[in-house]
Amino acid sequence: MSTISDQSSNDPEGRSRIQSRNRETILTAGREVFARHGLRGARLDEIAAHAGMSKPNLLYYFPRKQDIYAAVLEEVLMGWLMPLDALDPDGDPVEELRRYISAKMALSAEQPEASRLFAGEILAGAPHIERFLKTDLRQLVEKKAGTIRRWVDEGRLAPIDPYHLIFTIWATTQHYADFDVQIHAVLGKQAGRAGFHDQAAQAVLSIILKGVAPR
Amino acid sequence: MSTISDQSSNDPEGRSRIQSRNRETILTAGREVFARHGLRGARLDEIAAHAGMSKPNLLYYFPRKQDIYAAVLEEVLMGWLMPLDALDPDGDPVEELRRYISAKMALSAEQPEASRLFAGEILAGAPHIERFLKTDLRQLVEKKAGTIRRWVDEGRLAPIDPYHLIFTIWATTQHYADFDVQIHAVLGKQAGRAGFHDQAAQAVLSIILKGVAPR
DNA sequence: TCCGATTTTGACCAAACAGTCAAGTTTCCG
DNA sequence: CGGAAACTTGACTGTTTGGTCAAAATCGGA
Numbered sequence: 001m002s003t004i005s006d007q008s009s010n011d012p013e014g015r016s017r018i019q020s021r022n023r024e025t026i027l028t029a030g031r032e033v034f035a036r037h038g039l040r041g042a043r044l045d046e047i048a049a050h051a052g053m054s055k056p057n058l059l060y061y062f063p064r065k066q067d068i069y070a071a072v073l074e075e076v077l078m079g080w081l082m083p084l085d086a087l088d089p090d091g092d093p094v095e096e097l098r099r100y101i102s103a104k105m106a107l108s109a110e111q112p113e114a115s116r117l118f119a120g121e122i123l124a125g126a127p128h129i130e131r132f133l134k135t136d137l138r139q140l141v142e143k144k145a146g147t148i149r150r151w152v153d154e155g156r157l158a159p160i161d162p163y164h165l166i167f168t169i170w171a172t173t174q175h176y177a178d179f180d181v182q183i184h185a186v187l188g189k190q191a192g193r194a195g196f197h198d199q200a201a202q203a204v205l206s207i208i209l210k211g212v213a214p215r
Numbered sequence: 216m217s218t219i220s221d222q223s224s225n226d227p228e229g230r231s232r233i234q235s236r237n238r239e240t241i242l243t244a245g246r247e248v249f250a251r252h253g254l255r256g257a258r259l260d261e262i263a264a265h266a267g268m269s270k271p272n273l274l275y276y277f278p279r280k281q282d283i284y285a286a287v288l289e290e291v292l293m294g295w296l297m298p299l300d301a302l303d304p305d306g307d308p309v310e311e312l313r314r315y316i317s318a319k320m321a322l323s324a325e326q327p328e329a330s331r332l333f334a335g336e337i338l339a340g341a342p343h344i345e346r347f348l349k350t351d352l353r354q355l356v357e358k359k360a361g362t363i364r365r366w367v368d369e370g371r372l373a374p375i376d377p378y379h380l381i382f383t384i385w386a387t388t389q390h391y392a393d394f395d396v397q398i399h400a401v402l403g404k405q406a407g408r409a410g411f412h413d414q415a416a417q418a419v420l421s422i423i424l425k426g427v428a429p430r
Numbered sequence: 431t432c433c434g435a436t437t438t439t440g441a442c443c444a445a446a447c448a449g450t451c452a453a454g455t456t457t458c459c460g
Numbered sequence: 461c462g463g464a465a466a467c468t469t470g471a472c473t474g475t476t477t478g479g480t481c482a483a484a485a486t487c488g489g490a
Contacts, residue, residue, distance in 0.1 A: 016436080016437095016487095016488095018436080018487080019436090022437090035338070036338065036339055036340060037253060037255050037256065037339060038252060038253055038255075038256050040253075040255070041253050041254075041256035041339075043476090043477070043478090044477075044478060044479085045476095045477080045478095053438080053439095054438065054439050054440085055439090055479085056438075056439055056440085056479085056480080056481090057437075057438050057439065059478085059479065059480085060437070060438075060439095063479085064479080065478065065479090094427075094428050097427065116338050119334070119338060119394075120335070120338055122393070122394050122396055122397050123251065123334060123335055123393060124251055124252060124256075125251060125396055126396045126400070130400065133396075133397055133400035133401065134400045137397075137400070138400060138401050155429060156429060157427055157428070157429055158425060158426065158427050158428065160418060160421055161418045164415055164418030164419065164422070165418070165422065165427060167387075167390060167398065167415075168387050168390075168418075168419060168422050170390065170394075171387045171389075171390030171394075172383050172386045174386075175382060175383075175385065175386030175390075176382075178334070178337070178338060179334075179337050179382075179385075181337050181341045181348075182337050182341065182348055182352075183382065185341070185345065185348035185352070186348065186352060186353050186378070187378060188353075199376070199379075200379055200382075203375060203376045203380070203383075204383060206373075207375060207379070207380060207383050207423060207426070208383075208422060208423075208426060209426050209427060209428045210373060210428055211373065211422070211423060211424050211425040212309075212312065212372055212373050212375050212380060212423060212424060212426075213309050213373065213424045213425055214309075214370060214371060214372055214373055215373065231457090231458095231466075231467095233457080233467070234467090237467090258446085258447070258448090259447075259448060259449085260446095260448095268468080268469095269468065269469050269470085270448085270449085271451090271468075271470085272468050272469065274448085274449065274450085275466095275467070275468075275469095278449085279448080279449080
């Protein structure tokens with residue numbers, strides 16, 4: 001007999017309503033706390049408090065702290081590859097890059113915790129996503145770098161190293177999520193206003209696409 | 216009677232040779248460990264091991280963990296302002312930006328731990344450098360943004376928001392220190408080779424100054 | 431409504447951890 | 461040398477923290 005509910009109200013993964021809801025609550029709480037303090041620095045009590053439940057209850061769903069971290073991390077990695085993968089070799093190079101940069105900027109605005117969690121994992125030496133980085137990500141980047149190189153060879157893009165272009169895009173777009181606190185401190189309320197992220201996206205697009213030197 | 220040594224071999228701050236050496240050793244060890252795990256995630260035993268001394272000995276020099284963190288952080292902040300402050304309003308805009316970007320890239324290559332420590336503090340919500348960010352840094356950035364805006368108004372730079380330009384430069388240059396592990400995973404040995412950082416600096420300079428759209 | 435399965439939690443435990451202390455060892459200088 | 465100050469550390473303490481457990485509360489289908 002399975003320990004998993006046999007109720008008719010199961011989700012696609014065979015979880016009861018309560019399980020689905022609580023797992024989601026915990027994952028959200030974990031994302032926030034892990035994003036701030038990393039795996040080591042995060043405390044179960046803190047995550048439990050964020051999730052609004054007792055610590056033993058939390059451990060009923062995820063037996064160990066590391067399990068929450070792994071689950072949260074996996075969710076985040078999912079959304080990481082997609083935008084880059086959408087870079088279309090047959091599209092207009094400048095337009096494709098504009099789309100990619102815009103998509104990453106939107107992600108930074110909508111899911112800053114995801115970006116921060118990822119950043120923290122990298123800062124810690126990426127012990128939990130080493131395989132992902134060296135296989136999936138590396139392979140995808142290699143493929144897209146080939147696309148960009150082709151664009152350069154065809155003269156449809158300025159001569160630039162594809163890898164460093166990708167790194168530059170990652171750096172600038174994620175900066176707005178990861179260094180959010182710094183940006184707010186430097187800009188004041190201005191950074192919180194509606195439309196700020198669109199303005200940031202415009203500036204980043206302008207710099208990367210056209211550069212800052214006068215024409 | 217002071218507890219501080221009266222020996223003739225004192226450094227400018229009144230510390231004995233042994234004190235100077237050990238404090239430096241601890242600060243270096245602390246920088247490495249705090250850069251990886253943040254204030255919360257770092258363990259005194261780990262720092263002590265890195266420094267090659269016993270934990271009580273370490274605490275003889277810095278009574279609390281937080282004291283090491285504060286000392287390390289202050290050192291790092293020192294080197295943070297300087298390069299930006301060197302941006303000369305009377306110099307050639309493109310040349311000044313080139314100098315600034317190069318200086319930041321060099322810092323990323325030479326002191327990646329410093330950059331990572333700073334990044335971790337920001338990710339954690341910057342509780343220990345809030346004042347620094349909102350006063351010193353903000354003031355300096357305001358001043359330099361004025362310089363850049365003037366350059367733009369004079370037509371010596373493409374029309375771009377000065378703040379976002381500064382953020383873009385911070386993002387790209389620090390990315391090479393903070394995300395070092397990711398870059399290595401994606402590029403393989405290539406990223407470790409001599410000259411890699413010069414190549415990266417060239418690419419970043421080219422993108423920010425000239426952009427990637429074809430001319 | 432009833433009953434077994436699921437969910438929740440207060441009380442607890444063991445390990446990890448920051449920090450103390452007193453007793454040793456080394457260093458420095460007269 | 462000799463002795464006082466500076467330095468070092470093994471053994472320890474109190475607290476925090478991840479995780480356990482058994483009992484209570486709730487849920488959901490028949």
